[in-house]
Amino acid sequence: xxxxxxxxxxxxxxxxxxxxxxxxxxxxxxxxxxxxxxxxxxxxxxxxxxxxxxxxxxxxxxxxxxxxxxxxxxxxxxxxxxxxxxxxxxxxxxxxxxxxxxxxxxxxxxxxxxxxxxxxxxxxxxxxxxxxxxxxxxxxxxx
Ligand code: RB5
Numbered sequence: 001x002x003x004x005x006x007x008x009x010x011x012x013x014x015x016x017x018x019x020x021x022x023x024x025x026x027x028x029x030x031x032x033x034x035x036x037x038x039x040x041x042x043x044x045x046x047x048x049x050x051x052x053x054x055x056x057x058x059x060x061x062x063x064x065x066x067x068x069x070x071x072x073x074x075x076x077x078x079x080x081x082x083x084x085x086x087x088x089x090x091x092x093x094x095x096x097x098x099x100x101x102x103x104x105x106x107x108x109x110x111x112x113x114x115x116x117x118x119x120x121x122x123x124x125x126x127x128x129x130x131x132x133x134x135x136x137x138x139x140x141x142x143x
Contacts, residue, residue, distance in 0.1 A: 001124070004058035006032040006049035008042035008071060011064020011108035014116055018062065018106075021117055030058055046074025046083075046105075053102055054080040061103040062120065072105035080141055086111065086119040096126035100137045 003022060007015035012034055023029050032048045034040045042065040053061040061083075065071040068085045075083035083103035084095035087110075095101040104123050106116050 001060060002028045002030065002058045004030040004032060004049050004052040004061045005063070006045040006061070006071075007034055007064035007108065008040050008045055008066070009034060009037045010042075010066030011068075011071070011106065012037050014106060014108035014111065014113065015062075015064045017113045018064075018116055018120065021113075022120070042071040043074040046071040047078060050075035050078035050081045050083065050103065054078050059102075060124070063103060063105045064108050065105070066107055066109040068105040068107035068111070072103075075103050075105065079143075082137065082140060084123075086116070086123070089118065089122055092119045092122045093126050096123050097129045098133050098136075100128040100133065 005015050005019055019029055046063050049061045049063050052058050063071040063075055072083045072085050075081050081103055082099055082101045083105055084101040085105045086092050
């Protein structure tokens with residue numbers, strides 16, 4: 001699967017670890033930065049990754065900042081993006097099953113690599129339930 005990654009400085013180290021693991025699993029990765037722990041502004045990176053997904057250049061996007069919150073807010077400003085903050089296995093499963101999340105946001109200062117990779121596995125493996133959720137995600141996409 002083609003997956004785009006982006007982070008600010010707070011998520012940089014986790015992004016690098018996740019990038020290596022996903023590439024080893026055979027995913028095609030686009031990395032939009034940042035490229036170091038020097039301070040940058042997370043809205044720039046969240047927007048860039050979200051536009052990459054919204055335009056169809058990647059099927060999914062994963063973004064990282066210190067908490068996952070700021071960069072998820074940025075990503076969700078882009079039309080067609082449904083970005084969920086990953087904090088728990090069941091919430092990640094429901095983000096796919098109910099919210100049809102096409103992006104995941106992870107906090108590099110709160111989530112270790114092992115948990116991050118498990119969240120991503122669950123997110124990618126869980127199909128969308130559709131059905132009663134179809135109208136709700138359509139309402140999100142109309143906003
Ligand atoms: C940067 O210090 C930090 O505010 C950012 O990574 C993120 O946590 C914002 O939501």
